[in-house]
Amino acid sequence: MNDYAKQMQEAAATFGEQLKAAMPKVTFNKNGYEIRAQVLEMAQGQVWQDFHARLGAFEASVAKDGKEVVTKVEMPKVPGADEVLAAAEKFYNFVNGKTDTK
Numbered sequence: 001m002n003d004y005a006k007q008m009q010e011a012a013a014t015f016g017e018q019l020k021a022a023m024p025k026v027t028f029n030k031n032g033y034e035i036r037a038q039v040l041e042m043a044q045g046q047v048w049q050d051f052h053a054r055l056g057a058f059e060a061s062v063a064k065d066g067k068e069v070v071t072k073v074e075m076p077k078v079p080g081a082d083e084v085l086a087a088a089e090k091f092y093n094f095v096n097g098k099t100d101t102k
Contacts, residue, residue, distance in 0.1 A: 043090075
């Protein structure tokens with residue numbers, strides 16, 4: 001019985017170490033680079049979400065082309081780095097409490 005208890009203690013210790021290694025590292029203070037990277041990631045997601053919404057509207061208008069008169073159907077422009085950076089600047093200004101004068 002003594003060997004069994006020792007094996008269980010070793011297994012529990014090993015499991016505890018594995019659990020600590022698997023847990024994410026929590027940091028509460030982000031540096032400027034991390035904050036800007038997160039804002040840029042949010043802006044990129046927002047720009048692409050807007051693009052996909054416009055693309056869905058384009059596909060719906062093309063599908064309706066056979067049953068109704070469509071004067072002009074335009075494919076939405078794929079967003080580039082300039083659009084993402086402009087959106088990131090808007091997000092960053094909002095976080096800093098600045099009003100956008102553009």
